[in-house]
Amino acid sequence: MxxxxxxxxxxxxxxxxxxxxxxxxxxxxxxxxxxxxxxxxxxxxxxxxxxxxxxxxxxxxxxxxxxxxxxxxxxxxxxxxxxxxxxxxxxxxxxxxxxxxxxxxxxxxxxxxxxxxxxxTPVVTKILATAGDAIYELPTGITFPGYFALMATAYFQKYGGSREDLAEIAIKNHYHASNNPYAQYPKKITIEDYFKAPMIAEPLGLYDCSPISxxxxxxxxxxxxxxxxxxxxxxxxIIGGGASVTNLALSERAEDITFLEPVAVSSEKAFKEAKIDKDDVDVIEVHDCFTIAEALHLESLGFYKRGEGIKAAANGETYYDGKLPVNTDGGLKAKGHPVGATGVGMAVEIVKQLRGEAYNQVEGAEIGLMSNMGGSGASNVVLIFRRV
Amino acid sequence: MxxxxxxxxxxxxxxxxxxxxxxxxxxxxxxxxxxxxxxxxxxxxxxxxxxxxxxxxxxxxxxxxxxxxxxxxxxxxxxxxxxxxxxxxxxxxxxxxxxxxxxxxxxxxxxxxxxxxxxxTPVVTKILATAGDAIYELPTGITFPGYFALMATAYFQKYGGSREDLAEIAIKNHYHASNNPYAQYPKKITIEDYFKAPMIAEPLGLYDCSPISxxxxxxxxxxxxxxxxxxxxxxxxIIGGGASVTNLALSERAEDITFLEPVAVSSEKAFKEAKIDKDDVDVIEVHDCFTIAEALHLESLGFYKRGEGIKAAANGETYYDGKLPVNTDGGLKAKGHPVGATGVGMAVEIVKQLRGEAYNQVEGAEIGLMSNMGGSGASNVVLIFRRV
The missing domain is CATH 3.40.47.10 (Thiolase/Chalcone synthase)
Incomplete structure (x- = not known):
């Protein structure tokens, strides 16, 4: 090889x-x-x-x-x-x-x-919904904000956490985007903005959702x-990679919809191939199609214990100058989410970070990871990069 | 490897x-x-x-x-x-x-x-048309029968040949399908049937076209x-393979639209990898979405000289007991063409032939080839198989 x-x-x-x-x-x-x-x-x-x-x-x-x-x-x-x-x-x-x-x-x-x-927008929502199960789930009227609202609700019930925590994820990603001229929404938001915005699918409001791009x-x-x-x-x-799929229907997943099994499987494969540990990773890009997805990713990737990922932004840990910089380009939330472009878009940011050319440069970044998810988590790919 | x-x-x-x-x-x-x-x-x-x-x-x-x-x-x-x-x-x-x-x-x-x-059908035709160039060609109103009608017309002008020759390709493939219970149209047709059928896109009539499946x-x-x-x-x-693409728009191809360049390139790669010659091939499956496409394939693959592929069926050479059996399952024309299934469907027939389990068994078949085309020939893959 x-x-x-x-x-x-x-x-x-x-x-x-x-x-x-x-x-x-x-x-x-x-x-x-x-x-x-x-x-x-x-x-x-x-x-x-x-x-x-x-x-x-x-x-x-x-x-x-x-x-x-x-x-x-x-x-x-x-x-x-x-x-x-x-x-x-x-x-x-x-x-x-x-x-x-x-x-x-x-x-x-x-x-x-x-x-x-x-x-x-209504047509886009319908097109995006085709990535969900058209026989067993879509006829209920569910769309993707609904899928992730269910996951957020399940998470809150199981581990606690609240819309304040989600707001902090959005605020962090908008802060990162504010320095990225390639981002769709290069502007900071406040907690007041978050709570004033309309509800999309309880508990997810407008600022929990990535835009149409x-x-x-x-x-x-x-x-x-x-x-x-x-x-x-x-x-x-590129020093390691892994990819995996699971059942398309959220209702047919393992009992726990707050854990993204393909993310865990893909990252395990990727770390094994890369021959590095989680501690070696300096910067990551995860698929925050909705704020809750960033928290689920951090836990499913193993960077945070179950129930703790949602506090990472509020604690300042996932800012570009924090202990685990996440979505330093603004993420899907604020950089934008042209769905087919998103995975390579993550790789672009990781490469920029490892070259020292990022807008929110992580000092001395040598190893970066990206995790790109499909649907409500039915498919996922993880890749690990190293500066040469 | x-x-x-x-x-x-x-x-x-x-x-x-x-x-x-x-x-x-x-x-x-x-x-x-x-x-x-x-x-x-x-x-x-x-x-x-x-x-x-x-x-x-x-x-x-x-x-x-x-x-x-x-x-x-x-x-x-x-x-x-x-x-x-x-x-x-x-x-x-x-x-x-x-x-x-x-x-x-x-x-x-x-x-x-x-x-x-x-x-x-009109919706299917529109969906299929998205495989053509949506900016530079589809606005003219062209659909796939139109693309292949242009290719047939160009072929007739350059090399001669006629609708009688195309009819013989359809008759041969329907003959093969008549023994294949998995075929969409397992029935023989006559030259009278061919000429009585409605015109779809001059010079292609109903029996020149593969069905919706x-x-x-x-x-x-x-x-x-x-x-x-x-x-x-x-x-x-599987002893060899090759795949290639060219410009999507027929109008942007090399001067000659009667030659399928990706077919030639893919097959050259496949033969090189398989380390065999064309003469070693006992049975082939080609992408006859329209009758003319079978002739173009035979020439672009190098089994027939330019201008001669169209006569192969009329001469009896591409029947299952002929010198170069082609589309022994009935081809896209009569077996059917559920587009995403077609490529693997070709492989199924080749494997059946090499195992001696085909409905129109080619005696002693040891090596088989498949050539699966996308659009009006903008993409193509060739694979070569050998009985072990």
Whole structure:
């Protein structure tokens, strides 16, 4: 197995882009990553596209050839789209990592993209809901705020915690986003803002929910052989990964819906492969589609004991200058959540941190971790990165 | 790199299944493959799902967890959905092959599935059209019969050939399907039937077009290490593969739209990896979404010279007892074309042929090839199989 390096990263501003299609966003992010890696589009050997539902958002499927053409690659490389709901591009990145690791290719472009605001909010909600169980759950009228409201309620009942704790997670992520010009909502919020905002699905209010976003993120992965020939330096290595799925329906999970089993399984695999301990990790990005999801992640990843993750932000521990910096780019909550772009977007922030180029730079960061979730936690991928 | 065997196959009848969802079809095919491989669902280590557009057909995305749950796998394996239009499950099979070959897993389930008839024909046509270029081509009103009509017209102008030749391809595939109880249209047709049928997109009539179908197909891939421990024998080995994409828009292809460049590139890679020659191949399955596509495939794969593939059926050469048996199960034309299931469906037929279990058995078949295309030829995967 070969070592795998991230040679280049690129990201668009997340937010509303009424004047751009997903193709424009994809090309912008991809060309930034290609430029950053100091390669040409024609050097790319394989293309993995993570996307959730562009067929429903903009009437376009078959995305790998679409993006291949727009980038002018012109050498009949392999390209394919992967979909696992909001973890689509995390899985794309994991597959790409495995492809380079196995020696199938030396230069791989991974792209995550979603253009969601072409549809109105009720339609977007309906499209997102297709990531839940269409036979056994959606007919009840549940949508994703509802799924995570159930999880938050179960958490409060089991461990305590309150909306004040959730508010602190939102306030922390908005604080991080306030320094990130690529974030959809680069503004601080106060606890008053949080409590004045409308309720979405009890106990989750507006500021507990990630927004509807457009955006794209890209990464160029290269093999160690290729890296030796490159004129570029300052690589980040992917040192471990894991991915797993469980039952789609929340009602068919293990008894406890406050624990994200695929997150635990994926991270166990990733840590084993990376041969490091949790204590070695300097910065993490987790899938905070809703504030409660950040707390569930911290516990399912094993960074916090059960029932304690929800206090991490309130205690100041997950701020970029805290003991475990989490979502230093603002997270899905404030950076935005163009679903297919989110996984690679997390990788972009981790790579920036490990290169010392982040907006909220974690001092001396050497090891970073990302955890990208699909649906209400039915799929998850974890990747661990190290500064070389 | 490890040797990769197909240990089990399963397929549903292709056709209309008004009483079944895609999940029922997926489970039926998967459980057949699992039973055929003599394993339990809990032995599966990775799951690759090929599907084109179940989100649009039945409001369900995030298919890997869905199918994982329905199969009762229960061990948090990796699962992901791949999409490359009508080549979705061919690409899933190729990725799964690479995963086993690299040693990432010993037992992988690959599933292709599509339930299309839940929507009416005009809606299905619109959904299928999303596999074409939504910005530069679809606004003209073109749909897939139109794309292939352009290719047929260009072929006739460049090389000659006529609707009589296309009719012979349809007649041959319906003849093969007439012996296949899993085919959507297991009936022979005559040249009179062909010419009496309505025109769809000049020069393609009804019998030039594959139908709208529901169906699923599955395969269990295992490593050679696992095969040694298995009580089963009679494996088929995957000895080579290749996959490639080109520009999505037909208008942006190389000058000549009668040549499928990704087919040529994929097959060149596959033959190189398999270390065999074209003459060694005993039976092939190609993507005849339209009759003309079978001819274009035979030429782009290099089995026929340019301008001669269209005569192969008329000359009797591509019948199961001819010199190059093609689409011995009836092909997409008569077996049916549930788009996401088609690629693995091809593999099922090749495996049956190499095991000596086919309905139209090619005597002494030892090596088989499949070529699964997406869109109007923007993506393609070729895999080569050998009887062990």
């Amino acid at each position: 070969k070592k795998v390096f991230v040679a280049g990263i690129g990201i668009t501003k997340f937010g509303k882009h009424p004047d751009k299609t997903f193709r424009d966003l994809a090309v912008e992010a991809a060309m930034k990553a290609i430029g950053d890696a100091n390669i040409s589009p024609r050097d790319i050997e394989e293309l993995y596209v993570g996307n959730f539902a562009q067929g429903m958002f903009e009437g376009q499927t078959h995305l790998a050839p679409t993006i291949y053409g727009d980038l002018g690659i012109r050498s009949n490389i392999k390209g394919v789209r992967l979909e696992n709901a909001c973890a689509s591009s995390g899985f794309a990145l994991y597959e790409a990592y495995r492809a380079v690791k196995a020696g199938y290719a030396d230069v791989v472009l991974v792209l995550g993209v979603e253009k969601m605001t072409a549809q109105k 457009d955006g794209a993120a890209a990464a160029v992965l290269i093999s160690e052989d290729y890296a030796k020939k490159s004129s570029k330096d300052g690589f980040v290595e | 490890k040797k990769v065997f197909v240990a089990g196959i399963g397929i549903t009848k292709f056709g209309k299944h008004p009483d079944k969802t895609f999940r029922d079809l997926a489970v039926e095919a998967a459980m057949k493959a699992i039973g055929d491989a003599n394993i339990s669902p809990r032995d599966i280590e990775e799951l690759y799902v090929g599907n084109f557009a179940q989100g649009m057909f039945e409001g369900q995305t995030h298919l890997a967890p869905t199918i994982y749950g329905d199969l009762g796998i229960r061990s948090n394996i990796k699962g992901v959905r791949l999409e490359n239009a009508c080549a979705s499950s061919g690409f899933a099979l190729y990725e799964a092959y690479r995963a086993v070959k690299a040693g990432y897993a010993d037992v992988v389930l690959v599933l292709g599935v599509e339930k299309m008839t839940a929507q009416k 529901d169906g699923a197909a599955a395969a269990v891939l295992i490593s050679e290490d696992y095969a040694k421990k298995s009580s089963k024998d009679g494996f088929v080995e």
